[in-house]
Amino acid sequence: MSTPNPAATPSGSPPAAAPGGPLYVALTGNPNCGKTTVFNALTGLRAKVGNYAGVTVERKEGQLKNAPAATPITILDLPGTYSLSPKSLDEQISRDVLFHRLPDVPPPALVVVVVDASNLERNLYYATQVLELGYPTLVALNMMDVAAENGHEIDLVGLAARLGVPVLPLVASAHEGIDALRAAILRTVPALAQTPVAARNFCALPPLFTRAVGDLAARLDTLFPHHRTATPPEALLLLTDDQALLSAGAHYPAEIRTAVEQSRAQLTAAGLDWRTSAIEARYARLGEIHAATVHETAPEGITFSDRLDGLLTHKIWGLLIFVVLMALMFQSIFTFAKIPMDFLSAVVDGIGAHVGSLMAEGPLNDLLVNGVIKGVGAVVIFLPQILLLFLFISLLEDTGYMSRAAFLMDRMMSRVGLHGKSFIPMLSSFACAIPGIMATRTIESPKDRLVTILVAPLMSCSARLPVYTVLIAACIPDIHVLGFFKLTGLTMLAMYLLGIVVALLMAWLFKSTLLKGATPILIMELPPYKRPVLYITLRHMWDRSKLFLRRAGTVILGINILLWALATYPKDPTLAEKSFRDRNAVIQEAFPTITSPADLALKLAALQAPPPADAPPAATNSVETAVREKLELIDREEQGSKLRHSFAGRLGRLIEPAIAPLGFDWKMGIGIVASFAAREVFVSTMSVVYNIGDFDKSDTATSSLAKELQAQRHADGTPVYTTLVAVSLMVFYVFALQCVSTVAVVRRETNSWKWPLFQWAYMGALAWLLAFLTYQGGRLLGLG
Amino acid sequence: MKVTGESASCGEGPCLGPELCPLSKVRAGTSVRIKQLTSSPEISHRLREMGFCEDQQVRLVSHQHNVICQVCNMRLGISSQLADSILVEPLRRSPVPA
Numbered sequence: 041m042s043t044p045n046p047a048a049t050p051s052g053s054p055p056a057a058a059p060g061g062p063l064y065v066a067l068t069g070n071p072n073c074g075k076t077t078v079f080n081a082l083t084g085l086r087a088k089v090g091n092y093a094g095v096t097v098e099r100k101e102g103q104l105k106n107a108p109a110a111t112p113i114t115i116l117d118l119p120g121t122y123s124l125s126p127k128s129l130d131e132q133i134s135r136d137v138l139f140h141r142l143p144d145v146p147p148p149a150l151v152v153v154v155v156d157a158s159n160l161e162r163n164l165y166y167a168t169q170v171l172e173l174g175y176p177t178l179v180a181l182n183m184m185d186v187a188a189e190n191g192h193e194i195d196l197v198g199l200a201a202r203l204g205v206p207v208l209p210l211v212a213s214a215h216e217g218i219d220a221l222r223a224a225i226l227r228t229v230p231a232l233a234q235t236p237v238a239a240r241n242f243c244a245l246p247p248l249f250t251r252a253v254g255d256l257a258a259r260l261d262t263l264f265p266h267h268r269t270a271t272p273p274e275a276l277l278l279l280t281d282d283q284a285l286l287s288a289g290a291h292y293p294a295e296i297r298t299a300v301e302q303s304r305a306q307l308t309a310a311g312l313d314w315r316t317s318a319i320e321a322r323y324a325r326l327g328e329i330h331a332a333t334v335h336e337t338a339p340e341g342i343t344f345s346d347r348l349d350g351l352l353t354h355k356i357w358g359l360l361i362f363v364v365l366m367a368l369m370f371q372s373i374f375t376f377a378k379i380p381m382d383f384l385s386a387v388v389d390g391i392g393a394h395v396g397s398l399m400a401e402g403p404l405n406d407l408l409v410n411g412v413i414k415g416v417g418a419v420v421i422f423l424p425q426i427l428l429l430f431l432f433i434s435l436l437e438d439t440g441y442m443s444r445a446a447f448l449m450d451r452m453m454s455r456v457g458l459h460g461k462s463f464i465p466m467l468s469s470f471a472c473a474i475p476g477i478m479a480t481r482t483i484e485s486p487k488d489r490l491v492t493i494l495v496a497p498l499m500s501c502s503a504r505l506p507v508y509t510v511l512i513a514a515c516i517p518d519i520h521v522l523g524f525f526k527l528t529g530l531t532m533l534a535m536y537l538l539g540i541v542v543a544l545l546m547a548w549l550f551k552s553t554l555l556k557g558a559t560p561i562l563i564m565e566l567p568p569y570k571r572p573v574l575y576i577t578l579r580h581m582w583d584r585s586k587l588f589l590r591r592a593g594t595v596i597l598g599i600n601i602l603l604w605a606l607a608t609y610p611k612d613p614t615l616a617e618k619s620f621r622d623r624n625a626v627i628q629e630a631f632p633t634i635t636s637p638a639d640l641a642l643k644l645a646a647l648q649a650p651p652p653a654d655a656p657p658a659a660t661n662s663v664e665t666a667v668r669e670k671l672e673l674i675d676r677e678e679q680g681s682k683l684r685h686s687f688a689g690r691l692g693r694l695i696e697p698a699i700a701p702l703g704f705d706w707k708m709g710i711g712i713v714a715s716f717a718a719r720e721v722f723v724s725t726m727s728v729v730y731n732i733g734d735f736d737k738s739d740t741a742t743s744s745l746a747k748e749l750q751a752q753r754h755a756d757g758t759p760v761y762t763t764l765v766a767v768s769l770m771v772f773y774v775f776a777l778q779c780v781s782t783v784a785v786v787r788r789e790t791n792s793w794k795w796p797l798f799q800w801a802y803m804g805a806l807a808w809l810l811a812f813l814t815y816q817g818g819r820l821l822g823l824g
Numbered sequence: 825m826k827v828t829g830e831s832a833s834c835g836e837g838p839c840l841g842p843e844l845c846p847l848s849k850v851r852a853g854t855s856v857r858i859k860q861l862t863s864s865p866e867i868s869h870r871l872r873e874m875g876f877c878e879d880q881q882v883r884l885v886s887h888q889h890n891v892i893c894q895v896c897n898m899r900l901g902i903s904s905q906l907a908d909s910i911l912v913e914p915l916r917r918s919p920v921p922a
Contacts, residue, residue: 123873127866159897162875190897282865315865319872342853346885349899350852355888447901451889454903460890561867562890562903563874 062114063232064146065104065225068134068170069154070163071120072567074182076100077212077576078154079117082222104225111229116148119481124169124273125281129489130481132287138173140268141291147268149232150225151175157187157194157209158568161330165322171203174237174270178224179203182210184217186568191338198333204240213573237270243321248310252279252303259299279303280318345569352444355451362445366536369432371529373505377424384424385744388417403608411604412597415724418745419592422506422720423585429502430584431577433471438572442467443564450562456544457551459483459560462492466543469499470536471584473782477789487555491547493789494799497782498543500536500774502588503719507773508535510723513746515766531767539774542806591718599721603714603728606688615685619678623671630667647671683707683729702772702808703765703815707752712772719778764823768815775807845914848907852887856912863909871910876900881915 067082069075083102104113118137119130126132133142140147153170155163171177179200187194200207208224210217245253256275261267277284278292278300285297307314352358392413399405436442442464450460461483469476476496483489500508508531516531551557624640627647634643647668683689684706691713692706699709707729715722723745730748752760777783777800786796850856858880861868875895876882885899886892891907893900902910 122870125869125873127870161896162898165873165875192897282869315869316872316877319869319877323872323875323877345899346894349892350886353886353888353890353892353901358888443901447890447892450901450903460901460903561863561906562901563867563870563906564901565874566892566899566901568899 062103062112063149063229064114064116065150065152066116066118066137066148067152067154068118068138068166069120070122070156070159070166072565073120073154073156073163074210074212075120075154076117078152078180078182078210078218078221079115081212081215081218082225083115104222106222107226113225113229116145121166123166124277125283126287128482128484138170138175138269139274141288148175150228151177152180152221152225153177154180154182157181157184158190158192160187160192160194160334161323161326164326164329168203168240168242168322168326169273171205171240172242172270172273172276174239174273176228176232176238177205178221178228179205179207180210180212180217180221181207182212184209185211185214191336193335193337195333195335199329202329202333204238213576237268239270239272241272242325243276243318244325245317245321246312249307249312249314249317252307256296256299256303259296263293263296276318279307280314282315348569349444349566352441353448358444358448362448367525367529367533369429371525371533373425373428373432373532375529377428380424381421384421385417388413388421389744392417406608407601407604410728411600414727415600415604416592416597418724418727419506419596419720420589422509422723423588425505425509426502426588427581427585429505430471430581433468434577434580435572436467438570438577440567440569443566447562447564447566450564452544453547454559454562456548457557457559458488458491458547459485460562460564462488462547465492465496466499466540469496469501472501472503473497473499473779474785477782477785480789483560485557485560487551487557488560490790490795491550491555493786494550494795494802495543495547497777497779497799497803498539498546498775500539501719501779503779504535504773506720506723507715508532508770510726510746510749511761511766511770514749515761515763517763531770535770535774538771542775542810546802546806592720595718596721596724599714599717600724600728603688603710603725606691607683607686607710607728609686612682612685615678615681619674622674626667626670626674630663644671688729698808701816702811703768704772705760707760708769712776712778716776716778717780719773722773764815764818767818768811771814772807772811775803775810777803843913844911846908847884847891847893847902847910847912848904850884850887850891850912850914852884855881855883855915857881857915858910859913860911861909862911863906867906874898874900876910882912 067075067079079100079102082104084105100117101114102117104115107113116137118134121131121134123131124135124138126135136142137145137148138151151170151173153167155167167179171179181194181196181199184194194209196207196209206224208217208221210221212218253272253275256278257271260271260275264271278296285292285300304314307317352361392409395413396405396409399408436445445467446460446463448460449463453460453463462480465476465479465483467476468479473496476499477493480489480492480496483492512528512531516528519527521527521530551559623644627634627640627643631643634640647664648671684693688710689706692709695709695713696704696706699712704712707726710729711722711725714725726749727745730745730752749761750759754760783796783800786799787793790796844859847856847858858876858878860878861871861876863871871877875898876893880895883894884891885894890901890903893902
């Protein structure tokens, strides 16, 4: 876990950014206050906007739009936090930036606190803590529309007077008030150099307490003379927060630690609770501010949200609704994506055929058509499914349902020793494990966070979708079950469920062995239900598709070119000669009258071309049909031998003994090895493997690859891709950690190689074991 | 506040004293006043910071296994285990006007 080392930048660092460098404006606020939307509006950089607690987990910054070129302004979007006493890594980062304890983040020149107007009191708790730090500060009062709907009328002038800083009303989701906020930032910036650290106080403490804070602040002033924040709030935090000293590393000398302990003892002796006094005093002041500036126009009653919460978090109905939603989601991903995927597939084939016909035959033609176009195309046609998956995930987040699902799942999660919050990273991992793993930063306990990171990639991500889709289309009968549901859709659902169940089991196992710890206690804010904003949803889908396409254009393209080379070279010239002789022999045997090489070549070309479409079936006589079949067999043998002879074939055969017990042959082995970089490479690999020199055979139908797989036969004529093999292969893909990016992210998030390697190994072992059990168990049951 | 004739009280189970009971024993729809947080100092600290502090009035929105409370315009989901450690005083509602 990367705990920033506060000692690296002492508080006495020189003020603000280097001359001429950008000025930093920190954007901070509670989770769910719409901070990310404000950030997007200010910078024009549309970062992800979600609704569940802690969507902002990355360091996100962007240039303020329309800032003068001479003074570029960088807006830094800090993770949402409830107070300056951090409970998670996310919150700790926010605090450390505000106390400028992070070496790589310059201290902010100006702070914009985003406050949810519909939940003023709670939001002002953190806002006033930040105000007390003394930075030049603006308060952005967001969600004014929601506040008005809920019947809160806010006196903006009165609020600004009481807070002592400008208050700007906003409806960031509708872009209202953004220009005024931008203007206020630009207006404030030129005067910043002259702005002294302001003294603000929203905590009226008993005299003894005030004196203790003052004494400690004086010590801090002496120790850190170049303080950029006011010292009394820092002293107050040190006195009242158990963790403040502990989480600050070596920042504070022993003198401060002793002083804090002495003061606490004195306060306790005087009958003052040092833990609660400051919170109570602050809320008392906030209560006064609230009473003086907010006029409630609507009486509280049972709202639609109440009823919805009652239903969606109900232990039976809620669970049922969740399962049905998930089933519908996967069913529609499978059904609705079919039409655009057919279209894309036809386009890819068309491009391949066109490019192939433009160039002379040879290695370059082969590389372009089979390596590049077919390989990348095989992945790109899954774009519609990816878009739909992200549409659903985005809707779940943006409506506020995601956090209800997490709340509902807490019961189940707590049985395996995790928090309901761990469910959100797991659900996000259905889209991609990378944002999922990053979302674990909101989990307070480091052990629980690690367990969640370890199991999150077991959720089937969007990269598995192409693999499942192709295998299901090739090997699972398209029949209806239980009236409405299709077996294909149910198989897909089963793969997703398998991942979930095993993830929970593994979480339980880790929590009771490697990472033992008490089950965390659920405290979770449930954001209000919202109507999703269309452009935000579309933007999210677009951003994710761009990533997907970029990956297809870079990583996957690279792997495909490499793979094409591995599958093409070294060439064995004797193979082509042998096939040539075999073909001629077949023709001469059937048509003894043809003898000259020229005539043989003509006849061969005629037989290899498809029979004329207008010719009646009777016209193709039985001799010709038999010859055509024999020729096709020779073609296939030739391809098989070429592949077997190639580097890829040798590699596949090298690992074949390890995967044969799972029902996989060496060609699948090539796909598995290639997809250790990224899972979706499997489909493109299979396209390359099965279509070497065989482009024209591909169908214009959706799944030319699926048809290709169906056509694969063992030497004895039995199909290679049986239902059992396909299921075993899918099970393997559910568990194996075949994603370089995930390994890299886990390495970054855990700050060690130990955990990503452990994860890779345990998931690999699970994949092999469960695929083995599936295949061998299926055979015992007579399924294979 | 919705006004009904029903007098609010702990839903079931043993109450600690005539007026004090754990939040986990309160019926959904009831408004209560928080009297005491008995969980660990760290958790109580966070609850208080989130506005869930002594003498604060909260309303129980939903009570399944875990509970959902409305605390000053914010909805907070808390586990049943935590709700056990929060002692509250149910608020008596005034009778429905005729």
